Amino acid sequence: MSATDFSSDIAARPGVSLAEPGDFISLLKPRVMSLVMLTAVTGFVLAPGSIHPFLALVALAAIAVGAGASGALNMWYDADIDRLMARTARRPIPRGRITPEGALAFGLSLSILSVLTLGLVANWFAAAFLAFTIFFYAVVYTMWLKRSTTQNIVIGGAAGAFPPMVGWAVVTGGISLESFVLFLIIFLWTPPHFWALALFKMQEYGKAGIPMLPNVAGRAATRRQIFAYSLILAPVGVAPWMLGYAGPVYGIVSALLGLNFVRHGYKVLRMDDADTAMLPAKGLFRFSLIYLFTLFMLLLAEGVVTRFVGVGGF
Structure with missing residues (x-):
């Protein structure tokens, strides 16, 4: 019995645990x-x-x-x-x-x-x-x-x-339009982020029986959906500045990042599915993490600066 089989066998036994804090x-x-x-x-x-x-x-x-x-x-x-x-x-x-x-x-x-x-x-x-x-x-x-x-x-x-x-x-x-926009940025970011992952993990998702979009609708339909979401996400990412609760630095950076997201989305749209390396999909997946992290770090930094310059504290 292999180590993997042994671990799976133990996992299947009620009441047996080898857990450590990690x-x-x-x-x-x-x-x-x-x-x-x-x-x-x-x-x-x-x-x-x-x-x-x-x-x-x-x-x-x-x-x-x-x-x-x-x-x-x-x-x-x-x-x-x-x-x-x-x-x-x-x-x-x-x-x-x-x-x-x-x-x-x-x-x-x-x-x-x-x-x-x-x-x-x-x-x-x-x-x-x-x-x-x-x-x-x-x-x-x-x-x-x-x-x-x-x-x-x-x-x-x-x-x-x-x-x-x-x-x-x-x-x-309570909630407000401003908080809903923050929600919307992450909500619209999620499909292209995970569908890009799904494009180069199709076999794994298929083996597990999870109906991810590439496995059911095909790669071409997935690539079109990724590009469409990229086009919608880019302006929504700039919305906090347009609504006045983010500064010009955020406005400029979010616009540039949004354009880059669309560029990656277009590369995925034009991707050759015969290329098993799936480099455009992997590139979008990696960039999407940078995109979301940077937007929220900028919003957080500007918010902290505004509060300390203004009334201070939380």
Whole structure:
């Protein structure tokens, strides 16, 4: 029996766990958590109003834990298909490090803890929004959309786009057009980002039976969709400056990044599918990470500078 078979066999045995602290950290999807924290704190800083810095830190930690809980619930439910894909086969459950029951209990416990904490330190609207976000990712996306429709990423992407709105709600107790624009940037970014990945991971998704767009509609249709979303995303990325809650530096940089995103999208559109290297798709995938990170870092930096130059503090 190979090491992989042995790990899978252990993972299938109820009550058996080889977990170490690092395995539970992996369940939280720390890279996703870091993006959630960046976008949520951007919502904090840009929102009108104030919140005590200590409460802001606790609230941010609660949102991050809520995101981690979503990741744990996702890994619990997707353990069967994670074993079939190279990019997910090293996760704790497929490796036999954590039992599915342990991951489920961990995810549910953190979900409850994060929502209650956010309600107590901030407000119950923000807490309810966080609870809805966890539910949307774990149930609507993971349990329903992911395995049933090619629009899984489009609709399910809303879960990853909610954190800046939750951050905004922590400060204001509600939502606004400005926070919705932050949501919309991430929402429109998600399909071209993941479809670019899906283009060069088609075999893995096909093996796992996930109906990603390239596997169902074909590469040509996917490439057209990626380019279309790139054209829509580029002007929306500039919207915070157009609406007056981002400065000229953000306006210029976001416009240049948006044009570059469209350039990458066009290269994908013109891509030769016979090229197994899939370099245009890989290039768009990598650039999309830079694009989103840069936009929100600029928004955050400008927001921090404005607050300290103005009234100061959170």
